[in-house]
Ligand SMILES: Nc1ncnc2c1ncn2[C@@H]1O[C@H](COP(=O)(O)OP(=O)(O)O)[C@@H](O)[C@H]1O
């Protein structure tokens with residue numbers, strides 16, 4: 001890793017660019033993650049801020065998904081995973097929190113739309129039901145407001161009881177977003193949410209992210225540089241399991257301090 | 271194959287074409303063999319038994335007089351047997367499969383259990399009869415009643431039910447489980463409301479096929495001392511009973527004494543075969559109707 005000489009701590013950059021820092025939603029310090037012998041994340045120190053869109057970029061295999069899945073502990077679905085270091089969600093130590101509670105605060109949208117083989121209504125109502133909401137009127141309200149927030153209501157309001165599999169890929173992804181929103185999380189983690197979608201659907205999801213950030217903090221992994229530049233407030237560039245650079249998106253794209261970042265955002269490798 | 275160095279040898283090509291054609295004929299004949307045997311079987315039992323098949327035959331009690339003999343007792347016997355086998359195999363079968371697929375870690379114990387189940391599936395049914403005789407009929411003192419027969423047949427088909435349920439659970443896309451966990455669902459909530467509903471049609475398909483095997487079994491029941499010929503109808507799982515295959519077996523044996531018994535055996539076989547076809551048909555229907563993509 002001789003190429004990392006240009007790396008300057010991201011914190012200094014932030015002090016320059018940001019006068020009043022918003023509240024932190026995630027803080028990871030010395031975070032390491034292994035899959036068996038694969039050291040996927042190496043000493044990650046990163047602070048993610050509330051009500052912002054934070055983009056995570058970097059070439060395939062650099063640890064973006066692993067980082068995201070550590071924030072809601074979905075990495076642990078692989079029994080070979082080992083985590084070390086500290087990670088906080090707001091003030092709580094998330095690595096030792098009850099996962100069910102953590103995940104009801106930290107929602108996730110996956111790369112490939114993964115609706116349940118149930119009706120549109122039941123997909124959205126699934127989360128609230130899990131967490132104990134039984135009243136039909138209340139569920140109706142939640143389903144409607146979540147679908148509205150996900151900009152899907154007008155397209156599906158007349159067929160709430162038909163199967164979610166009848167929707168297009170883009171609609172399915174927005175349904176998955178609505179499903180996550182239904183339990184009112186304070187964060188939404190999105191792992192390349194548009195990589196399986198056509199440009200029109202991608203556009204809709206991007207617009208949606210812009211709307212949603214008023215209410216939820218969003219951490220989004222993306223392969224698409226333009227997307228990161230368009231929708232995010234802050235960007236972290238990962239390489240080989242390490243954070244090379246982190247700061248205001250504008251700074252990362254226009255005045256990167258590392259030549260590695262410069263090369264990557266300008267498409268010279270990746 | 272693209273870079274053949276010698277010029278193609280024409281006799282070899284002819285030989286290969288010949289081999290190809292004879293393979294086709296051989297496999298065709300093999301497939302035809304099954305159909306022909308099935309045809310002979312059907313023609314034989316229908317010609318022997320169809321005219322003996324009547325409402326009286328279906329609803330009548332057993333009798334030694336061929337004209338008055340019916341199979342209702344055996345049909346009820348099968349019904350009560352299923353009343354034991356279905357709940358036992360579904361609960362234990364799905365439970366074990368869920369445990370093995372979703373809870374147990376990939377360790378030595380799991381491999382051990384898995385190997386054991388595989389071995390049990392290969393044990394001849396008569397051995398299960400001996401087990402049932404020792405444990406249920408004698409040690410637990412049930413006697414030769416429905417409960418003993420049902421539990422024995424449950425043990426016999428459980429390995430098949432477990433393995434097929436495991437396959438069904440394994441084929442549920444993991445993305446669905448992930449979606450549920452990511453919403454804060456516990457493991458049991460996820461299994462109950464996502465994984466099991468998705469896997470259920472294939473679990474049922476496997477279970478129905480296994481049940482149709484249980485319904486056709488004779489050997490373990492012979493060992494348990496289940497009578498072939500029984501006049502009273504069974505009214506519950508603690509009653510003595512018989513089933514169609516047993517009755518067919520004895521009618522066939524005694525056809526040497528009373529010639530018409532052969533017709534009764536054939537007529538009862540028609541009923542048994544139709545029930546099995548219906549069961550297998552419903553399994554195929556379930557599989558095709560509810561197979562989930564994604
Ligand atoms: N379940 C897993 N088991 C073993 N290694 C894994 C697993 N998931 C990811 N990895 C490895 O960890 C590293 C980071 O992977 P990932 O976080 O998926 O990268 P990205 O999302 O940036 O493409 C890669 O080297 C990858 O091969």
Ligand SMILES: [Mg+2]
Nearest residue numbers: 064065066191
């Ligand atoms: Mg990834």
